[in-house]
Amino acid sequence: ANVGLTFGDDGEKIEGDGTNLTISASNAFTIDATNSIFLKSAQSTHFRKGSTNYLTISDSSSDAVITSAVQDKDIIFKGDDGGSAVTALTLDMSSAGAATFNSTVTASGFVGDVTGDVTGNADTATTLATARTIAGQSFDGSANITIASTDLSNTSNITLNDATQT
Numbered sequence: 001a002n003v004g005l006t007f008g009d010d011g012e013k014i015e016g017d018g019t020n021l022t023i024s025a026s027n028a029f030t031i032d033a034t035n036s037i038f039l040k041s042a043q044s045t046h047f048r049k050g051s052t053n054y055l056t057i058s059d060s061s062s063d064a065v066i067t068s069a070v071q072d073k074d075i076i077f078k079g080d081d082g083g084s085a086v087t088a089l090t091l092d093m094s095s096a097g098a099a100t101f102n103s104t105v106t107a108s109g110f111v112g113d114v115t116g117d118v119t120g121n122a123d124t125a126t127t128l129a130t131a132r133t134i135a136g137q138s139f140d141g142s143a144n145i146t147i148a149s150t151d152l153s154n155t156s157n158i159t160l161n162d163a164t165q166t
Contacts, residue, residue, distance in 0.1 A: 068093050 004015040011026025023029070031037055039045050044058035046069070053069040068075045072094035078087050092098045131140035135151040 002015060002017050004013055006013040009026070011024065013024050015022045015024070044056050046053045047055040047057075054073070056065075056067040056069050058065045058067070066075065068091075074093055075091040076087055077089040078085060080086070086102055088102050090100045092100065127140040127142045131138050133139070134145065135147045137145040137147055137151070139145050
């Protein structure tokens with residue numbers, strides 16, 4: 001049997017059917033605690049607007065899983081930077097979760113190709129930006145150079161290999 005408790009009008013009520021409990025408010029609903037608030041579920045916690053789930057928080061082997069529940073909709077991290085609203089990070093779910101950061105990314109390393117803007121001509125360079133002189137020969141990286149032993153002024157620290165040595 002459905003059991004309910006109504007406050008003020010039918011828009012503010014608590015109802016239960018023995019399995020599910022619904023707390024409804026016709027306007028804002030506030031949960032206030034002096035200490036902690038715990039949301040506990042055996043499966044997952046869903047966030048809805050109307051009847052549409054747009055975010056789910058769950059676990060997978062004790063890993064926290066945040067899921068954008070609407071197809072091709074992004075997960076957006078926003079904040080306040082000195083009084084200005086900023087979008088710090090967008091995870092684009094229509095592009096397999098491609099990450100777009102609003103500013104710099106700091107990391108101890110990257111795996112795979114780095115794409116996008118890089119300083120200088122590192123992403124398109126086929127030669128050195130400034131050629132270097134090696135034993136009197138200009139070297140820009142576009143081709144090998146041949147250095148004769150007569151081009152070397154200090155041979156005491158140099159070992160010359162013959163054609164069979166590498």
